[in-house]
Structures are given as C-alpha cells and as structure tokens.
Amino acid sequence: MLKTLLARLIRHGRLTVTTPFGTVAAGQRDESLPAGRLDVRLRLRKAATVLKLATNPDLYFGEAYMDGDLVIEQGSLYDLMELLGSNIAALGQDPNPKVGQWASKVVGALSARNDPRKARANVAHHYDLSGELYRSFLDSDMQYSCAYFRHPDDDIEAAQLAKRQHIAAKLLLAPGQHVLDIGCGWGGLALFIARTADVRVTGITLSQEQLAVARRRAKEEGLDHRVKFELVDYRLLQGQFDRIVSIGMFEHVGLPNYETYFGAIKRLLAPAGIAMVHSIGKMYGPAPTSTWILKYIFPGGYVPALSEVLPAVERQGLWLNDLEVLRLHYADTLRLWRERFEARWADLSRVYDERFRRMWEFYLVGSEISFRHFGFMVFQVQLARAVDAAPPTRDYLYEAEVDMRARAAAAPGTALAAE
Missing domain, CATH: 3.40.50.150 (Vaccinia Virus protein VP39)
Known part of the structure; x- marks a missing residue:
C-alpha cells in the first residue's frame, strides 16, 4: 500500500521510507540539488506507528515526529514537508475535496x-x-x-x-x-x-x-x-x-x-x-x-x-x-x-x-x-x-x-x- 501511494504521489524528488516491514522508495534524485534537498530518507521505528499513520495521518504524522517514532535520516523536517507539499500541489487537485466541506461544518x-x-x-x-x-x-x-x-x-x-x-x-x-x-x-x-x-x-x-x-x-x-x-x-x-x-x-x-x-x-x-x-x-x-x-x-x-x-x-x-x-x-x-x-x-x-x-x-x-x-x-x-x-x-x-x-x-x- 505504501509503495503504491508513494509511486502515485512522488513525481519529483525522492522519498525513501524504512519501516519494520521493509524499505520503500519512490521518485528520482535530482542531482542538481544539494544532498538531502528533496531527497529525503525517513524511518518509522514502530509497527504501531505505521498502522496509526494509515488510519489518521493528519494527527499521527505530527505525533510520530514529536515522539521520535518518525526519524528523518537524510534531509530535514522542512525538506520532507517541502517534498510532500510540492508533490501534492503538482497533482493539480483541490487539497480540500468536497468531503472536507461537510466535515468542516x-x-x-x-x-x-x-x-x-x-x-x-x-x-x-x-x-x-x-x-x-x-x-x-x-x-x-x-x-x-x-x-x-x-x-x-x-x-x-x-x-x-x-x-x-x-x-x-x-x-x-x-x-x-x-x-x-x-x-x-x-x-x-x-x-x-x-x-x-x-x-x-x-x-x-x-x-x-x-x-x-x-x-x-x-x-x-x-x-x-x-x-x-x-x-x-x-x-x-x-x-x-x-x-x-x-x-x-x-x-x-x-x-x-x-x-x-x-x-x-x-x-x-x-x-x-x-x-x-x-x-x-x-x-x-x-x-x-x-x-x-x-x-x-x-x-x-x-x-x-x-x-x-x-x-x-x-x-x-x-x-x-x-x-x-x-x-x-x-x-x-x-x-x-x-x-x-x-x-x-x-x-x-x-x-x-x-x-x-x-x-x-x-x-x-x-x-x-x-x-x-x-x-x-x-x-x-x-x-x-x-x-x-x-x-x-x-x-x-x-x-x-x-x-x-x-x-x-x-x-x-x-x-x-x-x-
């Protein structure tokens, strides 16, 4: 599931994720950028963290970083967020789909x-x-x-x-x-x-x-x-x-x-x-x-x-x-x-x-x-x-x-x- 998600999402830059179940990478390294810039490696230390992120990433992504269960091994938190944000924006989709409109109420x-x-x-x-x-x-x-x-x-x-x-x-x-x-x-x-x-x-x-x-x-x-x-x-x-x-x-x-x-x-x-x-x-x-x-x-x-x-x-x-x-x-x-x-x-x-x-x-x-x-x-x-x-x-x-x-x-x- 993670491999499929990252392959669909990461169109520029590269993200490598290591979990207790294995390592998944997506995207391509841009050699014109400094090491770590849009080439990020992170580790999810616990199986429970993987499951939490699958159920509620909006809450548990931040919590995992706070608690040290999500460790960035190459790059910085800003590099990771910029990589994810720029790729999501590049998809050209409204980040707040209609489900968000009723959920906001x-x-x-x-x-x-x-x-x-x-x-x-x-x-x-x-x-x-x-x-x-x-x-x-x-x-x-x-x-x-x-x-x-x-x-x-x-x-x-x-x-x-x-x-x-x-x-x-x-x-x-x-x-x-x-x-x-x-x-x-x-x-x-x-x-x-x-x-x-x-x-x-x-x-x-x-x-x-x-x-x-x-x-x-x-x-x-x-x-x-x-x-x-x-x-x-x-x-x-x-x-x-x-x-x-x-x-x-x-x-x-x-x-x-x-x-x-x-x-x-x-x-x-x-x-x-x-x-x-x-x-x-x-x-x-x-x-x-x-x-x-x-x-x-x-x-x-x-x-x-x-x-x-x-x-x-x-x-x-x-x-x-x-x-x-x-x-x-x-x-x-x-x-x-x-x-x-x-x-x-x-x-x-x-x-x-x-x-x-x-x-x-x-x-x-x-x-x-x-x-x-x-x-x-x-x-x-x-x-x-x-x-x-x-x-x-x-x-x-x-x-x-x-x-x-x-x-x-x-x-x-x-x-x-x-x-």
Missing part, C-alpha cells in the same frame, strides 16, 4: 463553539506560554501575525513595521479618535497606533500573560494615559469606537460565532467609523482544521474561507469597503520565525524539552508549507456602517504609508522609528 460545530469560558481556556493554552519563547522568534515588538514584505529581502523587523504602517493607513486615523483593538496581543499595534495619530486606544485580550506585558509596555512608554488594556471578551464589551482593528484573532472566533462577531463590530462601531479585520484564510474553500493543530497548538481554531466570512458580513449590513489578499507574506514570516527559533533553541532548552522543540518545529514548518502549497493566505477586510465612511479611492492608503515612512526616516531616534 462538523468541526466547526464540535470544536469551535468558543463560548466565553472556552475561548479563555483556548487562548491560555497557546498564548500563556513563557514570554521567553515568543521573544526568541518574534520581532522586538512581539508581532505574532503575518508581516508585510515590501521588499523580498526585508528582515522581520522591517516587515513587521511595514505591516503596522499598512494597517494604520487603512484605519484612516485622526487625532482624538477612540480605537478598539480586539485581540491586542502584547500591545504593540495599539501602542504604535497611539504614537502614530494621537488617539486613545483600548486593547482587549483573553490572555493574562499578554495583558501583563501590554500594560507594562504602556506604562514604560508613558502612554498609559491614552492606551488601556483590558481582560474582556469582545462579546461582553460595551461602548462605541471610531475605529476597530482586529489582527490574527478571527481564526479563534469559531465558525458558529461569525454572525455574533460581525454583529459586535457593528454594535461597537460609531456610525461613521471604520473597522479592519486581518485573518488567515483558505483559497480553496471550506475545510476542517488539522486535528494535530487542534490538539497541540490552537484548540478551537478554525481558518475560514471567504465564502464563509462574507455572508456574515452581508447579513449584518456592513459595507465591505476594501478586500486585500496577502499570499506568500505569511510563508516568509514563518520562515524567519523558524530560523530565529532554531537559532535560540540552546537558550530555550533550559525551559522546554526536546519533544516541545519538535512540536514547535512541526507547527512552524507545517504552517509555512500550507501557505506555500495548500492554498492558505491572509485577507484584510475594511468594513464600515456608512457608505461614505472611507474615501472613494485607495490613494489615501498609499499616501499615509509614504508619510509614516518619511517621518520614521527623518526621526531615527524616536520610538516610532525604533519600531
């Missing part, structure tokens, strides 16, 4: 209901890990979402600054406004917005760890009189805001809650206000979340297709002013995160064991391959209640970005430039 109903109590527990599972872990691979501003690469050779600092500028430009910020940041993380975007436009910002999170860091940063920067952070669920928040921004949080809302989410944005947004939502999405259409990701990384997480998001926007009567799709930006972000994580592992190993390292490596590599080969992307939607809340053309966006870059270049010693 089951997953959404069972694992992504995310009531306020469950949502807080899900957030704590991932975001209340040690700050040392996230500081090891994120940029200095602790931006844990897709960066924006204006130039292919941008480092993580430049790309994350460009992301913040891009988002701030879409918000059409003006002095005196009150801005809401839903899912504020460690506070970087909220603080950047406050410095950029002399506005008040309220950031909300469900992570105790992130809340403590964000509040400390606001106080240290002398912005705690204009930026406040609260531990509160967006569904329970009261008030009205001129601008609303939500970056990398929508993936945790849960499919059954999309109507509630956009209803909350409409309720909290001033009549002439503007909201901007940034989220991972799928190009191919609805599909269930990886069971490995749900178990180990993001319980309750769900990456939507636009066909699942836009109907909820429409039913709330919100204007979709602008839609932008970022394709390979997150793949490049994840590559830089992975390289930084690997470079800092010697320090992290004092806190985390080898199984955790393999788990985090599998998460970062698998996510990058999903953006390179499996139709994952990032979308940014600008929403409004009023038809005339935003200018009729997008010129304002580029003008604001140019202005922010010019101010940063002219004042290299300021906090804005240091971002």
Whole structure:
C-alpha cells in the first residue's frame, strides 16, 4: 500500500521510507540539488506507528515526529514537508475535496463553539506560554501575525513595521479618535497606533500573560494615559469606537460565532467609523482544521474561507469597503520565525524539552508549507456602517504609508522609528 501511494504521489524528488516491514522508495534524485534537498530518507521505528499513520495521518504524522517514532535520516523536517507539499500541489487537485466541506461544518460545530469560558481556556493554552519563547522568534515588538514584505529581502523587523504602517493607513486615523483593538496581543499595534495619530486606544485580550506585558509596555512608554488594556471578551464589551482593528484573532472566533462577531463590530462601531479585520484564510474553500493543530497548538481554531466570512458580513449590513489578499507574506514570516527559533533553541532548552522543540518545529514548518502549497493566505477586510465612511479611492492608503515612512526616516531616534 505504501509503495503504491508513494509511486502515485512522488513525481519529483525522492522519498525513501524504512519501516519494520521493509524499505520503500519512490521518485528520482535530482542531482542538481544539494544532498538531502528533496531527497529525503525517513524511518518509522514502530509497527504501531505505521498502522496509526494509515488510519489518521493528519494527527499521527505530527505525533510520530514529536515522539521520535518518525526519524528523518537524510534531509530535514522542512525538506520532507517541502517534498510532500510540492508533490501534492503538482497533482493539480483541490487539497480540500468536497468531503472536507461537510466535515468542516462538523468541526466547526464540535470544536469551535468558543463560548466565553472556552475561548479563555483556548487562548491560555497557546498564548500563556513563557514570554521567553515568543521573544526568541518574534520581532522586538512581539508581532505574532503575518508581516508585510515590501521588499523580498526585508528582515522581520522591517516587515513587521511595514505591516503596522499598512494597517494604520487603512484605519484612516485622526487625532482624538477612540480605537478598539480586539485581540491586542502584547500591545504593540495599539501602542504604535497611539504614537502614530494621537488617539486613545483600548486593547482587549483573553490572555493574562499578554495583558501583563501590554500594560507594562504602556506604562514604560508613558502612554498609559491614552492606551488601556483590558481582560474582556469582545462579546461582553460595551461602548462605541471610531475605529476597530482586529489582527490574527478571527481564526479563534469559531465558525458558529461569525454572525455574533460581525454583529459586535457593528454594535461597537460609531456610525461613521471604520473597522479592519486581518485573518488567515483558505483559497480553496471550506475545510476542517488539522486535528494535530487542534490538539497541540490552537484548540478551537478554525481558518475560514471567504465564502464563509462574507455572508456574515452581508447579513449584518456592513459595507465591505476594501478586500486585500496577502499570499506568500505569511510563508516568509514563518520562515524567519523558524530560523530565529532554531537559532535560540540552546537558550530555550533550559525551559522546554526536546519533544516541545519538535512540536514547535512541526507547527512552524507545517504552517509555512500550507501557505506555500495548500492554498492558505491572509485577507484584510475594511468594513464600515456608512457608505461614505472611507474615501472613494485607495490613494489615501498609499499616501499615509509614504508619510509614516518619511517621518520614521527623518526621526531615527524616536520610538516610532525604533519600531
């Protein structure tokens, strides 16, 4: 069975698999590539691992790597995932067949209901890990979402600054406004917005760890009189805001809650206000979340297709002013995160064991391959209640970005430039 599967799948590169039952190889070695690059050898140490992979590869492939039962003897985990991903993509088939469309509804109903109590527990599972872990691979501003690469050779600092500028430009910020940041993380975007436009910002999170860091940063920067952070669920928040921004949080809302989410944005947004939502999405259409990701990384997480998001926007009567799709930006972000994580592992190993390292490596590599080969992307939607809340053309966006870059270049010693 394995021989037949690999012969059908591996059309370029070469994969050799050794199991307790024997060795199977498929494909051809490309002599133009460095040793190990798309020429991968792996060993499955236990017969039970072979059987598990046959029954549920989505879960047990990652578990086998974490537990050391899947050993890569030539090449790296990235080489293996790139080999598999590129060959699957080369088949030219939708990786999310129709069975995935109905399965996604089951997953959404069972694992992504995310009531306020469950949502807080899900957030704590991932975001209340040690700050040392996230500081090891994120940029200095602790931006844990897709960066924006204006130039292919941008480092993580430049790309994350460009992301913040891009988002701030879409918000059409003006002095005196009150801005809401839903899912504020460690506070970087909220603080950047406050410095950029002399506005008040309220950031909300469900992570105790992130809340403590964000509040400390606001106080240290002398912005705690204009930026406040609260531990509160967006569904329970009261008030009205001129601008609303939500970056990398929508993936945790849960499919059954999309109507509630956009209803909350409409309720909290001033009549002439503007909201901007940034989220991972799928190009191919609805599909269930990886069971490995749900178990180990993001319980309750769900990456939507636009066909699942836009109907909820429409039913709330919100204007979709602008839609932008970022394709390979997150793949490049994840590559830089992975390289930084690997470079800092010697320090992290004092806190985390080898199984955790393999788990985090599998998460970062698998996510990058999903953006390179499996139709994952990032979308940014600008929403409004009023038809005339935003200018009729997008010129304002580029003008604001140019202005922010010019101010940063002219004042290299300021906090804005240091971002």
